[in-house]
Amino acid sequence: MTFNPCVSYEMKGYLELRGLRSKLYTVVCADKVFLYKNTEDYRLGIGITSIDMNVGNVKEVDRRAFDLTTAYRIFSFVADTDQLKDQWVEAMRNSVAEALSNYEVAERIWTEPSNQMCADCSAAKPEWAAINLAVVFCKRCAGNDQS
Incomplete structure (x- = not known):
């Protein structure tokens, strides 16, 4: 090879x-x-x-x-x-x-219907994904909310 x-x-x-x-x-x-x-x-x-x-x-x-x-x-x-x-x-x-982190994987994550809500609080359109846990989170639940 x-x-x-x-x-x-x-x-x-x-x-x-x-x-x-x-x-x-x-x-x-x-x-x-x-x-x-x-x-x-x-x-x-x-x-x-x-x-x-x-x-x-x-x-x-x-x-x-x-x-x-x-x-x-x-x-x-x-x-x-x-x-x-x-x-x-x-x-x-x-x-x-x-x-x-490549685009194809990200695209699959965000197009999956079950990933349209935060795994913790059910907020719409979560911005963060824990690939190893196969779940998505909003910024607040991921601990990245700067507000």
């Missing part, structure tokens, strides 16, 4: 993939995560897989481990240190957020 390298990176480096018991060169770029066998394959654009983060969920497992769950597979990663694990988790969660 050939990948074009990203222009801007959130994070890149080696992560151990549990079950494989070897390290993969991992790149978090915008709304995708790319896995490569090594840095040479990365430079050549020869990847193992790309993961669309709009279907991803990142969960901390233990000290240095975390899971990236997708609709088709759970990727269990282990970082070299606790600090690196925190950085990887943050980068991947940012990637999920970026993937979910």
Whole structure:
């Protein structure tokens, strides 16, 4: 599988993939995560897989481990240190957020009839969505009302 390298990176480096018991060169770029066998394959654009983060969920497992769950597979990663694990988790969660903030997802949320009222107070035309909870809120209930 050939990948074009990203222009801007959130994070890149080696992560151990549990079950494989070897390290993969991992790149978090915008709304995708790319896995490569090594840095040479990365430079050549020869990847193992790309993961669309709009279907991803990142969960901390233990000290240095975390899971990236997708609709088709759970990727269990282990970082070299606790600090690196925190950085990887943050980068991947940012990637999920970026993937979910695209126009297509937003359009689906606001056209859904059940999302025409705030989940808390039933106010019409809520402005905020909690994607992970699958609910929408007005600014007041979301805590963003500046008045």
